Every structure is written in C-alpha cells, then in structure tokens.
Amino acid sequence: METVIELRDVSxxxxxxxxxxxxxxxxxxxxxxxxxxxxxTGAGKTTLSLCLNGLIPQFLQGELQGEVRIxxxxxxxxxxxxxxxxxxxxxxxxxxxxxxxxVGEDVAFGPRNFGIPLAEIQQRVAQALAKVxxxxxxxxxxxxxxxxxxxxxxxxxxxxxxxxxxxxxxPASELDPEGRFQVxxxxxxxxxxxxxxxxxxxxxxxxxxxxxxxVIVLKHGKVAWQGIPEQLFRNIPLLQEFGIKxxxxxxxxxxxxxxxxxxxxxxxxDVAEAESLIRKLIGEPALxxxxxxxxxxxxxxxxxxxxxxxxRPPNSALIQIKQLVHRFESGQIGVQGxxxxxxxxxxxxxxxxxGAGKTTLxxxINGLLKPTEGEVIVKGLNTKDVDTAQLAKTVGYVFQNxxxxxxxxxxxxxxxxxxxxxxxxxxEIAERITQALALTGLENYRQVHPYTLSxxxxxxxxxxxVLALTPEILVIxxxxxxxxxxGVEKIMKLLQQLxxxxxxxxxxxxxxxxxxxxxxxxxxxxxxQVMIDAPPWEAFADESMLRQAAVLPPQLCxxxxxxxxxxxxxxxxxxFRQALFQLxxxxxxxxCL
Numbered sequence: 282m283e284t285v286i287e288l289r290d291v292s293x294x295x296x297x298x299x300x301x302x303x304x305x306x307x308x309x310x311x312x313x314x315x316x317x318x319x320x321x322t323g324a325g326k327t328t329l330s331l332c333l334n335g336l337i338p339q340f341l342q343g344e345l346q347g348e349v350r351i352x353x354x355x356x357x358x359x360x361x362x363x364x365x366x367x368x369x370x371x372x373x374x375x376x377x378x379x380x381x382x383x384v385g386e387d388v389a390f391g392p393r394n395f396g397i398p399l400a401e402i403q404q405r406v407a408q409a410l411a412k413v414x415x416x417x418x419x420x421x422x423x424x425x426x427x428x429x430x431x432x433x434x435x436x437x438x439x440x441x442x443x444x445x446x447x448x449x450x451x452p453a454s455e456l457d458p459e460g461r462f463q464v465x466x467x468x469x470x471x472x473x474x475x476x477x478x479x480x481x482x483x484x485x486x487x488x489x490x491x492x493x494x495x496v497i498v499l500k501h502g503k504v505a506w507q508g509i510p511e512q513l514f515r516n517i518p519l520l521q522e523f524g525i526k527x528x529x530x531x532x533x534x535x536x537x538x539x540x541x542x543x544x545x546x547x548x549x550x551d552v553a554e555a556e557s558l559i560r561k562l563i564g565e566p567a568l569x570x571x572x573x574x575x576x577x578x579x580x581x582x583x584x585x586x587x588x589x590x591x592x593r594p595p596n597s598a599l600i601q602i603k604q605l606v607h608r609f610e611s612g613q614i615g616v617q618g619x620x621x622x623x624x625x626x627x628x629x630x631x632x633x634x635x636g637a638g639k640t641t642l643x644x645x646i647n648g649l650l651k652p653t654e655g656e657v658i659v660k661g662l663n664t665k666d667v668d669t670a671q672l673a674k675t676v677g678y679v680f681q682n683x684x685x686x687x688x689x690x691x692x693x694x695x696x697x698x699x700x701x702x703x704x705x706x707x708x709e710i711a712e713r714i715t716q717a718l719a720l721t722g723l724e725n726y727r728q729v730h731p732y733t734l735s736x737x738x739x740x741x742x743x744x745x746x747v748l749a750l751t752p753e754i755l756v757i758x759x760x761x762x763x764x765x766x767x768g769v770e771k772i773m774k775l776l777q778q779l780x781x782x783x784x785x786x787x788x789x790x791x792x793x794x795x796x797x798x799x800x801x802x803x804x805x806x807x808x809x810q811v812m813i814d815a816p817p818w819e820a821f822a823d824e825s826m827l828r829q830a831a832v833l834p835p836q837l838c839x840x841x842x843x844x845x846x847x848x849x850x851x852x853x854x855x856x857f858r859q860a861l862f863q864l865x866x867x868x869x870x871x872x873c874l
Contacts, residue, residue, distance in 0.1 A: 284353070285446055285478045286310035286333065291347035292502075293328055293337060302328040304502040305347070312445075313476035315469065317489040317510070320499040321524030322737045322765045326482045327373060329499070330450050333480070334368040335361040351446065366395065369444035371452045373482075373736065373763060375432040376682065384410070384426070384434055385419035391442045402441075409437040412467045414460060425609055428681045428759065429455045429635025429791070436464060440471075447471070450482040454762050455681070457634040457791050459831035461485075465492055484765050486514055486528050487836075490550055498523050515548045526766035529794060529836040530555040533858065537562070542865065552839050559844065562865050599625040599754065599785055600646060604655035607641055615641035616809040619655070625753075628776075628786045630796040630817070633806035634831035639789045640681065642806070643756050646787065647676040660753070674703065677752030681759045681789070683736065683743035692718070692742055693727045696749045703750060717749040721775065737768045744772070748779070755779060758789045773799050793835045797821060798854055805830050818852045 286309065293303040302325045310316050318326050331337045335356040338345040349356045351367060372378055381387025388409055392402045410416055413433040426434060432455045439447065447468065453461040465488040471477040472492075483489055489496065490510050498506040498513070500523060506513065513519065517535040520527045527535070533555060534548035542562055549555035605619040616638040623629055631639040644650040645657045648669040657664045660675050680686050689695040696717055700710045718724045721741045726734065731742050740760065747755065760776065761769045773795050780786050790796050796803055797817045805813040805820060807830040813820045821827065821834035822842055837854050847864060851857035 283312040284309050285312045285314075285351065286480065287348070287350040287353075288329075288332075289348040289350075291329075291332065291345070291349055293332065293346070294344040295328075295341065296343050298343075300502075302502050303332075306499075306502070306504055307347075308497060308504060308507070310478060310480065312478055313472060314494045315472045315479045315492055316481070317493040317496045318480060318482045318499065319484070319489075319496055319523070319525055320505070320765075322735050322768055324499040325502040326499055327450055328502075330370065330448050330480070330482055332356065333446070333448050334370045335359065335364045336370075365391075365442070365444075367444055368446045368448060369439035369442050371435055371439050371447075371449040373450040373454070374682070374684075375428070375435045375455065378435045378438065379423050379431060381423055383419065384415060384421045384423060387423055387434055388438045388441050391438055395442070405441040405443070406437075409441040412440060412463075413437045414463055421613075422611060425611060425613060427636045427640060429457060429460060432456060433460060433464070433635065440467070444477075446478045446480070448480045451484065451763060452481065453488070454484075455635075455759065455791070457637075457831045458793060458833035459828075460635055461488055461791075462833065468492070484526065484763075486510075486520075486526060490514055490528070498525070511550065514550055515545060517548070520766075524765045524767045526769065529854075530840060533837070533840075533861075534558065536858065536862075537865075540862075552836055552843065555836075555840050556843050559840075559861060563847070597625045598622050599627075599660055600787075601658040602642075602645070602655070603658070605642070605645060605652050605657060606654035607645065607650055608653040614809055615650075616645075616806075618810055621804065621811065621814075623785065623787065626780075626783055626785055628780045628799065628801045629788070630800035630803045631787065631789045631806065632791070632793070632796060632803055632830075632832055633812070637806040637830070638809040639806055640758055641809075643678075643758060643787060643789055646672075646754070646756055647678045648672045649678070670702075673699075673750070673752075675752060676754045676756060677747035677750060679740075679743050679747050679755070679757040679760065681762065683739040686743050686746070687731045687739055690730055691728050692723060692731060692745075695731060695742055696746050699746055699750055713749045713751070717745040720748060720778075721745040722771065737764045740764065740768075740772070744775070752784070754785045754787065756787045756789075759791065760788060761790065761792045761795055769795065793821070793833065797835045797838060805832060807831075816852060 288306050288308050291303055291306045292301050294301045320326055332349045333351060339361050356364060379387055380390055385406055388406045389402050392405055410418060413436050415433055415437060436452055453464050456464060468479050469492045472479050493510050496510050496513050497504060514528060514531060517527050528550060530549045530552060537543045538545055538548060549558050600623040602619050602621040606617045607615040609615055619642060633639055645652060645664060646659060648664045651665055659672060687695055689698055693714060696714045697710055700713055718727060721744055723741055723745055731739055760772050776786055777799055800817055803817045803820045804811060812830050813826055818838055821838035827834055837857055841851055841857050849860040851860050
C-alpha cells in the first residue's frame with residue numbers, strides 16, 4: 282500500500298527554545314487512512330502538523346533533524362506553495378487563515394491561486410460550503426461570522442482545494458455538536474469514498490472512536506502509544522495518563538469495573554453498549570413496576586423557575602434583558618425578542634448552534650454591543666446609558682479567543698494593566714495579581730511573555746486578568762476550546778469555585794458535558810431567539826427540540842432517558858451514577874458474560 286506520510290527519527294526545536302518539541306518521532310501513514318493524533322497540551326501535535334506541509338522548516342526555521350516525506354518527497358526539497366497542492370492544512374487558530382472579504386471570496390482564494398477555471402471554482406465553492414453547513418453564506422462578510430462559522434469557513438477553503446492529504450489541527454474545536462458531526466462525516470466520506478488521507482489533531486474522543494483507523498498519542502514530543510481506537514478508549518488509566526478525556530459512558534463503565542462488576546474489556550464505548558450492559562447487570566429489561574423512584578422527580582418548566590426564584594432573596598435579579606433586538610450594520614439580525622432575567626449567584630450556560638446569537642447576546646451585558654431595540658439592565662444600570670469602562674467594574678468578560686485581549690510583554694504586566702486603569706493602589710495591585718495568579722495556577726509564569734505559552738495557558742492568563750478585578754459577573758466565551766482534558770477540568774473547577782463564592786457566571790459553550798456537569802441553568806438559542814431555558818438535564822431530555830437547535834445531548838443524558846423505565850429519576854451525572862449503583866447493589870444484577 283502506498284505510503285503518504287513518512288517520518289524518520291524526526292526531532293525539532295523552535296528558535297530560542299531550550300527543549301525539543303519533537304523527539305525522534307518515526308511513523309508511517311498509508312494512503313486512504315484516517316489517523317487521529319492525540320495527547321496532552323504541549324505534546325508536539327501542532328508542531329508535527331506544521332512539519333507535514335513544509336512550514337517547518339521553511340518558514341519556522343528552528344532546528345529540524347530526521348526526514349519528513351510526503352508522497353515520497355522530502356519536504357525540505359519542495360516549495361511550500363507546491364506542497365499546498367498535496368497537503369491541505371487547517372490551523373488551530375481559524376482566523377489566521379481567513380483572507381477574503383466575503384465567505385465566497387475566501388473559499389475561492391486557494392483554487393484561484395492554483396489557476397483552476399472559474400466554472401470549476403464556483404462549483405467547488407458551492408460544494409465546500411454545503412459540506413460545512415454554510416449554504417447561502419457566499420456574500421456574508423467574514424468579519425460578521427461567529428467563531429464557529431469562521432472555523433467552518435476555513436475547513437471549506439481547504440476542502441475546495443481537493444488535496445490528497447488533509448491535516449487538521451482541532452478542526453471542530455469551536456463548532457456546535459451538530460457541526461462537529463457534519464465535519465467529521467465529511468472527512469469520513471472523503472477518506473472512505475475518495476481515498477483521501479486524513480490526519481486530525483483532536484482532544485475529543487467521541488467523533489474519533491468510530492472514524493479513525495488508528496490513534497497516535499504524543500507525549501513530551503515522543504510517540505507514546507499507537508493502535509486502534511477501541512483499545513485506547515477502553516483503557517481508562519492510560520487515557521488519564523495521557524490527559525485524554527474518556528467517553529462519559531466509558532467512565533461510568535470504569536466505575537463498575539472498579540467495583541468488580543465487569544472486566545475492562547466490557548467497558549462501553551457508546552450509549553447503546555452502556556444501556557445493554559446496565560440492563561444485563563441489573564438483570565431486568567424494565568423495573569418500573571417494582572422499584573420506587575430513588576430521587577424525587579424534578580420540577581419542570583415554569584414551575585422549576587418559580588421554585589428557584591423562591592429560594593433567592595427578593596430583588597436578586599442582577600441582569601434583566603427586555604425585548605432585546607440587535608441588528609448589525611449589514612442588516613443581519615444577531616438576536617431578536619430576547620427576554621431573560623439572570624439572578625445574582627446563578628451559573629448559566631448559553632448554548633446553541635454557531636451563529637445562533639450567543640456571543641452577540643453576551644456582548645450586550647458588558648456594553649460591547651448596544652441594543653438596536655429593547656434594553657439590558659445590569660445591576661440597575663441601563664447599558665445604553667453607561668460606557669463599557671463603567672460596566673467593567675461589575676462585568677468581567679473573557680473572549681472566545683484569548684489573543685483578542687492579551688497584549689502585554691509579561692503575564693504580570695497583563696494583569697497589571699486593567700488594575701491600573703481601574704485606579705487601584707500599587708499595594709492593592711500587587712495583592713490582586715498574586716491572588717489571581719494563585720487562583721489560576723500561573724504563579725510560576727509571572728515574568729513570562731504570554732505568546733511563548735500554549736493557547737490553553739493564554740486562556741488562563743485572560744481569565745486571571747479579569748479575575749484580578751473581582752467582578753460580580755463573569756462572562757466567559759467558550760472556556761474549554763482547545764484545552765486537553767486536564768485543562769478542561771482545571772478551568773471548570775475554577776469556575777465552580779468562583780460560583781460557590783458568589784460570582785454570577787454566564788458561560789457560552791459547545792461542550793455539553795461541561796454544561797451538564799457544572800451549570801445550574803442552560804439557555805439554548807436558535808436563530809437569535811431563546812428556544813429552551815431550563816436546568817441542563819431537563820433541557821437535554823427534549824431531543825427533538827435539541828436537533829432543531831443543532832445541539833446533541835451528552836451521552837449520560839441520552840443514556841438516562843433510555844433507562845427511564847427502571848423507575849428512578851436523576852437530574853445530574855452524580856445522581857444518575859448513584860441511582861445505578863443502588864439498583865445494581867440491591868442484588869438485581871446478573872453476571873456479565
């Protein structure tokens with residue numbers, strides 16, 4: 282079988298770096314294979330990707346040793362512009378690849394540079410946009426796209442080139458769940474039907490499991506593991522060692538394994554396997570006639586919201602949004618008819634498809650955007666009447682891309698900037714910087730330049746710079762994007778800690794597992810309007826509504842719905858696990874064959 286990618290003893294050190302990012306990496310990838318490249322942040326995954334299209338060493342000089350061959354040709358000996366005809370590269374930072382004024386111009390840019398006839402370019406552009414759900418966006422300004430739409434645009438631009446090898450660095454990190462599914466289905470089709478070779482850098486396991494032929498794990502710049510996905514994803518201790526997030530149903534199976542109920546090879550990899558396993562352990566297809574509910578059923582809809590309001594002090598509404606409409610200069614509607622109240626101390630998640638209006642809505646809370654119609658009241662202040670600087674004393678905002686708010690020469694200077702502008706004394710500034718660095722685990726990076734750190738670490742710098750101001754409200758846009766499992770756990774635990782101390786959290790996220798595990802309430806938007814407003818496990822029970830909003834519920838929520846006949850009720854992952862443990866421990870299980 283023809284070898285498309287071949288690395289022989291490849292080591293690479295970035296300019297002025299003390300340690301090598303790649304260390305004697307050797308691997309070979311055959312034509313038509315779908316390969317997942319996984320591992321913790323800083324393992325060398327992006328560096329390896331940049332080697333495959335010649336950017337290393339032709340643009341990023343550094344020190345490269347060993348051989349990198351694409352289609353048998355050494356990448357040092359082929360110009361990058363010629364390699365681009367064979368290797369399509371999607372970078373981790375989508376915005377850095379967008380060059381067109383409109384969506385159509387941007388997708389056509391590559392084919393035009395390759396001299397492809399106009400009629401064929403138009404056909405390729407239309408096909409590529411359809412594959413990433415951007416039909417009808419041809420004349421849309423790229424500046425008005427959401428982060429996820431920009432990522433889809435970049436993927437479309439690479440697909441329009443029709444390269445033999447697609448190298449994608451976290452291509453779906455900013456996409457809604459439905460968008461992730463569509464992108465990976467497109468890649469799967471290209472691989473299996475057109476024999477394209479796919480190499481994807483990915484932190485998420487769910488889409489990789491049934492699509493990748495092989496997983497390669499990097500750790501500290503070396504190949505630490507190589508094999509088929511099923512072997513890796515059933516080995517929970519190994520995943521934990523590599524900083525790769527296990528599938529939620531697999532973690533549930535691992536808890537059964539630790540209790541001696543199943544063997545490692547029985548750990549489920551999807552909802553269907555998990556349902557079958559649990560029913561086998563319990564020993565009954567349905568127990569609803571014999572088992573009383575273990576947990577009181579949740580109050581639903583408006584009743585739930587009224588009960589929650591009763592628990593809070595009177596006049597605790599911190600944010601009031603009344604008939605909000607925002608229309609961009611182009612005439613495009615961002616949000617319309619939004620009516621919401623967010624109480625002091627709530628942890629609220631905003632979810633929905635790319636372009637649904639989540640970020641547009643959030644930017645009204647700190648005054649970055651002003652209402653076209655309606656009003657937004659924050660702590661009694663109408664945002665139309667106050668400037669962003671005044672609102673910043675109450676509302677901290679962390680952007681989806683941390684690089685949009687980092688501009689200082691050191692981590693300490695970055696935190697210092699906002700505090701100086703807020704008028705704090707030198708002593709107060711020093712104390713607040715120390716506290717914020719400790720809270721985010723950045724104590725050892727005080728004098729480090731932010732852009733020498735990983736994107737995940739820069740995410741924590743952006744969070745620290747906002748937390749130093751101790752805002753009552755924290756708005757954070759896609760906090761888990763691009764982070765490995767360790768990073769996701771770290772930032773979500775931090776948000777949980779802040780919430781417990783009384784900070785009101787508004788989190789925009791496509792990570793439905795984190796939403797289900799940490800948020801008290803999820804607001805799902807569709808086409809600029811509120812579609813669902815409920816506690817997460819209640820919201821994720823309505824699969825038909827979720828499909829309309831391009832949201833896929835978390836595995837455990839789906840599994841919970843499929844097991845409702847067992848006679849329990851759960852409104853969180855922990856309640857669900859405890860309910861299952863109780864059912865099994867009551868002696869209902871049978872040996873797992």
